[in-house]
Amino acid sequence: MEITLDKHSANQASVKIKLIEADYQPKVDAKLKDYAKKANIKGFRPGKAPVSMVKRMYGTSLLVDEITNILSTSLNEYLKNQTFRILGDPLPVMEDTDKIDWNTQKEFEFQYKIGFVENVDVKLDDSIDATVYSIDIDEKEVENTINNLRSQYGKMTNPETSQENDFLYGDLKSEDGSFEKTFSLPLSKIDSKSLKKFIGLKKGDTVEFEIKKTIKENPASVIGVSEEELEKLNGKVTFTVQNINRTELAELNQEFFDKLFGEGQVDSEESLKNKVREIMAENYNKDLKVFSEEKIKEQIVAKTNLDLPEEFLKEWLLKANEGKVTAEQVEKEYPIYAKQLAWTIISNELAKKNEIQAEHEDVIEKTKEMIREQLASSGLAAQLEANMDMFVDNYLKGNEGQNYMQMLTSVQNDKVLSFVKEKAKVKEEKISVDKFQDLLAN
Structure with a gap:
């Protein structure tokens, strides 16, 4: 067996492995004899088929298997002994293997591409x-987080008149009637300049507005349409209220504290703030x-x-x-x-x-x-x-x-x-x- 390395650049090379008959044939012959002893071939008693017949039937596949094993073992051992660091796995050059005649060839040559790095010199000093x-969590952040938790654990109500942060469920229609959609509009997404026209609405009331000027961020996502559909909704649209949904914040009591952190872990508003601040700081x-x-x-x-x-x-x-x-x-x-x-x-x-x-x-x-x-x-x-x-x-x-x-x-x-x-x-x-x-x- 002959293994040679040809470096093409500072980080890529090819490895060639040449095999002669002496490298593989003794093991192939041993496997053929062993297979003949166990083979169950029609017309012969188990294990009595001639080795020559077994060779004609299974010789090529046993040869391929043995050479594959030799290549894998030899290549791994060779690369393990190199000073450079191999990256990924060796890639066989398939054009070479496609030309092999397994029935007549006695000598074989295989080529692999490899990638590597060497001379890894890491300098550590105070220039890094x-x-x-x-994190410094201020009081406002803690309060906002607690209010979000109270909202998550709060109960849904349906008031008669809309207020800030309510959800208005209703029908959106384009001015020309080509578009109509029923969805839930969160008033928290409405621009502050336009918000007053959405406050004080009741079931059946209709409000007129321009989408891009009124919904302050990601209007397509808020409405539930694609950007292409949103582009077609230029001009004014109308929204007719079917229902008003409001979440009443959960009360700051022991039941709420226990739901959040487990029984007895928090027992006051002050300890709630401390716990929330602690968890927020830990996560940040x-x-x-x-x-x-x-x-x-x-x-x-x-x-x-x-x-x-x-x-x-x-x-x-x-x-x-x-x-x-x-x-x-x-x-x-x-x-x-x-x-x-x-x-x-x-x-x-x-x-x-x-x-x-x-x-x-x-x-x-x-x-x-x-x-x-x-x-x-x-x-x-x-x-x-x-x-x-x-x-x-x-x-x-x-x-x-x-x-x-x-x-x-x-x-x-x-x-x-x-x-x-x-x-x-x-x-x-x-x-x-x-x-x-x-x-x-x-």
Whole structure:
């Protein structure tokens, strides 16, 4: 057997494997003899058919299987011993295999494309500008959240006269009569300058307005039409009220507190505010942590400037997901994939050079943390904590062990990022919810 590597560029190469008869024939012959002993061929007693007949019937398929096994094992071992890091999987050059004559050929040559990176040099210093954000929840945000919760748990009523924030159920008609639709119009979506004409309406009343001037955001979505249909609704339309729907806010009492957080967890309006503020801060801070870490990753990826084999990776992604994605989709999604791949390579390199390792105990604790969050959202955390070990065990064994490997990778990534922050120039900043929204928007 002869294996040769031909580098075409700094990140792409081809591997050629040449096989002679001595590389594969002894194993093929052994398999033929073994098959002859077990074969049940018409006209012969079981195991008594001549090897020559068995070879004519099954020799080619056994040859293909054996050569396939040799190629797979040899290629993997060869690539494992290289100094560069292989990306994706080797891609066989199909034009070569299509020319093979399995019945007469004795020597074979196979070629594979590979993509790789080498000399991954990650520099960590205080030029990495890391900002760790935390949220500052003001009283107004807390009050708005509590009012939203009271609305969710409130009861629906049908008053005689409309007020701000009601829903008007009725019939919308275009001026020329070409369009008509019955839907529920939320007055919270009406522009403040136009709102007064929708206040004080009763069943049967009709109001006239221009859609784009009156509905302040996403008018097509509010009405439930396409943008193309909305374009045809120029000019004035009329809306005739069939019914008025209003949600009465839930009372701030113990029954409401218990519905939200479980029995006895909150016992006053003040403790409700504190609980809501705590939960809001926790949720925002999780998002801010992810945001900060993504920005750090972007800086390190940019500084490391990995030269990824773009052409090879696109071809590999298309073949690895054959039938599931198109070339156009691969082209569109490649920048996101490349960024994630670059960070994975860098993270693994940092872990290797700095002996950063995810331990089994870390995996268990991170899994518990994840499950507690899921249970907390269902309100069942306290009751089910006693069965936590069972939940963790079931999850980590799931998906044929892939869940465990994903969690192991996540733990290592957390440790690498902590290490990076120690080396970086870290600033701390407390921001408002509005600033948080601005950060995400940019």
